Amino acid sequence: MTDLTRLTIAEAREKLRAKEFSAVELTDAYLAAIAAANDKINAYVSVTPDKARSMAKASDDRIAKGEAGALEGIPLGIKDLFATEGEHTQACSHILDGFKPRYESTVTQNLWNDGAVMLGKLNMDEFAMGSSNETSYYGPVINPWRARGSNQQLVPGGSSGGSAAAVAAFLCAGATATDTGGSIRQPAAFTGTVGIKPTYGRCSRWGTVAFASSLDQAGPIARDVRDAAILLKSMASVDAKDTTSVDLPVPDYEASLGQSVRGMKIGIPREYRVEGMPEEIEAFWQKGIAWLKDAGAEIVDISLPHTKYALPAYYIVAPAEASSNLARYDGVRYGLRVDGKDIVDMYEKTRAAGFGQEVKRRIMIGTYVLSAGYYDAYYLRAQKVRTLIKRDFELAFQAGVDAILTPATPSSAFGIADEDLASDPVKMYLNDIFTVTVNMAGLPGIAVPGGLDSRGLPLGLQLIGKPFEEETLFKTAHVIEQAVGKLTPEKWW
Amino acid sequence: MSVDLATVKRVAHLARIAVSEDEANRMMGELNGILGFVEQLSEVNVDGVEAMTSVMPMAMKERQDAVTDGDKAADIVANAPVTDQNFFLVPKVVE
Numbered sequence: 001m002t003d004l005t006r007l008t009i010a011e012a013r014e015k016l017r018a019k020e021f022s023a024v025e026l027t028d029a030y031l032a033a034i035a036a037a038n039d040k041i042n043a044y045v046s047v048t049p050d051k052a053r054s055m056a057k058a059s060d061d062r063i064a065k066g067e068a069g070a071l072e073g074i075p076l077g078i079k080d081l082f083a084t085e086g087e088h089t090q091a092c093s094h095i096l097d098g099f100k101p102r103y104e105s106t107v108t109q110n111l112w113n114d115g116a117v118m119l120g121k122l123n124m125d126e127f128a129m130g131s132s133n134e135t136s137y138y139g140p141v142i143n144p145w146r147a148r149g150s151n152q153q154l155v156p157g158g159s160s161g162g163s164a165a166a167v168a169a170f171l172c173a174g175a176t177a178t179d180t181g182g183s184i185r186q187p188a189a190f191t192g193t194v195g196i197k198p199t200y201g202r203c204s205r206w207g208t209v210a211f212a213s214s215l216d217q218a219g220p221i222a223r224d225v226r227d228a229a230i231l232l233k234s235m236a237s238v239d240a241k242d243t244t245s246v247d248l249p250v251p252d253y254e255a256s257l258g259q260s261v262r263g264m265k266i267g268i269p270r271e272y273r274v275e276g277m278p279e280e281i282e283a284f285w286q287k288g289i290a291w292l293k294d295a296g297a298e299i300v301d302i303s304l305p306h307t308k309y310a311l312p313a314y315y316i317v318a319p320a321e322a323s324s325n326l327a328r329y330d331g332v333r334y335g336l337r338v339d340g341k342d343i344v345d346m347y348e349k350t351r352a353a354g355f356g357q358e359v360k361r362r363i364m365i366g367t368y369v370l371s372a373g374y375y376d377a378y379y380l381r382a383q384k385v386r387t388l389i390k391r392d393f394e395l396a397f398q399a400g401v402d403a404i405l406t407p408a409t410p411s412s413a414f415g416i417a418d419e420d421l422a423s424d425p426v427k428m429y430l431n432d433i434f435t436v437t438v439n440m441a442g443l444p445g446i447a448v449p450g451g452l453d454s455r456g457l458p459l460g461l462q463l464i465g466k467p468f469e470e471e472t473l474f475k476t477a478h479v480i481e482q483a484v485g486k487l488t489p490e491k492w493w
Numbered sequence: 494m495s496v497d498l499a500t501v502k503r504v505a506h507l508a509r510i511a512v513s514e515d516e517a518n519r520m521m522g523e524l525n526g527i528l529g530f531v532e533q534l535s536e537v538n539v540d541g542v543e544a545m546t547s548v549m550p551m552a553m554k555e556r557q558d559a560v561t562d563g564d565k566a567a568d569i570v571a572n573a574p575v576t577d578q579n580f581f582l583v584p585k586v587v588e
């Protein structure tokens with residue numbers, strides 16, 4: 001039999017319904033692939049084979065009865081940020097040691113309601129803070145991609161590094177992920193996969209461990225644009241449990257694939273040509289422009305003047321919200337506890353032992369910018385700058401632009417334990433320079449492979465859309481995908 | 494603006510994170526690096542600009558005024574490190 005793990009979700013969905021193989025067989029194929037590869041890739045922090053098989057068995061029963069859901073029997077990996085009842089949910093932090101929720105997140109419940117099968121929990125940067133998956137308590141994830149002729153281990157990006165690596169290495173059919181500053185799109189770009197961060201409010205945040213509540217959004221990472229559309233349809237919902245969940249019906253995203261982009265206006269923002277950006281990135285961007293032009297889209301130069309201020313404003317807003325959200329980890333209600341001489345000593349020792357360096361750094365920044373006397377100078381100013389960033393996009397859309405095309409990242413994947421990046425946190429933050437504006441403005445953004453660079457590593461293009469116009473992104477990304485073809489790493493694991 | 498060692502220790506205490514002298518020194522450098530980076534926001538003219546309060550315009554949802562949840566004390570303390578009869582236990586806080 002052909003390797004079942006190589007099938008896309010769309011292909012597997014059809015073959016399962018045609019009973020060419022069973023959901024249990026498909027799940028077993030993935031469990032075997034994980035068992036063989038996870039030591040090398042470290043994408044999963046917890047594998048749930050018993051649960052997976054019993055869910056797959058239930059899927060087979062429903063298929064037999066003709067009651068198959070939209071994702072019936074499709075094996076998925078779940079980022080460790082999503083609460084899954086009775087299963088490992090630690091945001092890859094030591095401070096949530098042993099935490100097993102008594103409830104299920106809305107996003108994962110939506111997937112199970114549609115028949116999907118859970119393979120396990122995926123590695124990530126601790127509390128989704130990072131761009132390389134190196135801040136995880138469970139160690140770094142290794143990118144399935146290597147530069148041509150090199151054995152150097154590369155990062156898969158972050159924070160959804162486990163999700164991206166598992167999808168690229170065929171260790172799940174698709175994965176859930178979350179994006180606060182680029183955490184879906186940057187790892188998708190580094191692994192030749194497709195990742196979409198939908199509009200803020202499209203996916204419920206209920207049951208997702210909070211990092212920065214005004215920026216966090218869930219979305220899928222998948223092998224192609226169609227699979228991403230299928231997954232988002234299932235993940236998105238209107239949820240009374242999340243007051244920021246938007247009261248709009250979820251469209252059939254898959255139906256937008258194959259629609260023409262003729263006459264669409266694609267904006268090219270001049271501010272995304274940043275100093276020190278490799279020429280190759282610019283060349284790929286030009287290719288993307290040419291593909292969309294060939295497909296009949298009109299290309300227009302636009303200006304988003306506050307782009308350069310998005311990252312500094314983000315590094316005030318996100319840590320401020322994180323310092324508040326992470327105050328709940330106190331050694332009392334869940335997770336790790338380190339005893340102390342009194343309650344404050346217990347809090348301080350618990351949090352010192354439970355949080356990693358990057359998380360501490362961000363809590364400290366957040367605490368500082370919110371502290372008495374600094375609130376106006378930092379937080380209030382940053383939220384005003386955020387208004388200006390959003391206004392830049394609104395003006396472009398008002399002028400008739402339908403979507404915006406940019407590079408997804410300023411480079412391809414870099415090495416594990418890169419000394420230059422480790423010594424300067426700000427350098428690592430610059431990875432998100434093209435993605436973070438989208439979170440600050442709440443807009444949808446998709447990363448789609450643009451091709452391989454001269455070292456043989458994937459580079460991604462990003463499309464940014466109007467609020468709740470994910471369909472425009474899917475159809476436009478599909479045009480780019482048709483031009484590029486799919487990128488698959490050479491198997492070494 | 495930059496922070497000195499005393500400020501780092503004060504902020505660490507506000508954040509309830511114990512730091513050693515070495516850690517506080519290292520953090521001082523890192524925090525000043527980040528604060529230096531965000532300093533560029535002072536170039537932006539924000540006169541008359543409203544601070545963002547909601548990234549997507551949406552009306553606040555109203556919930557039905559009814560009891561919809563509860564009676565799950567055992568679930569709530571299930572993950573706590575130390576409990577007794579469905580109470581969380583903490584070190585003594587009153588003399």
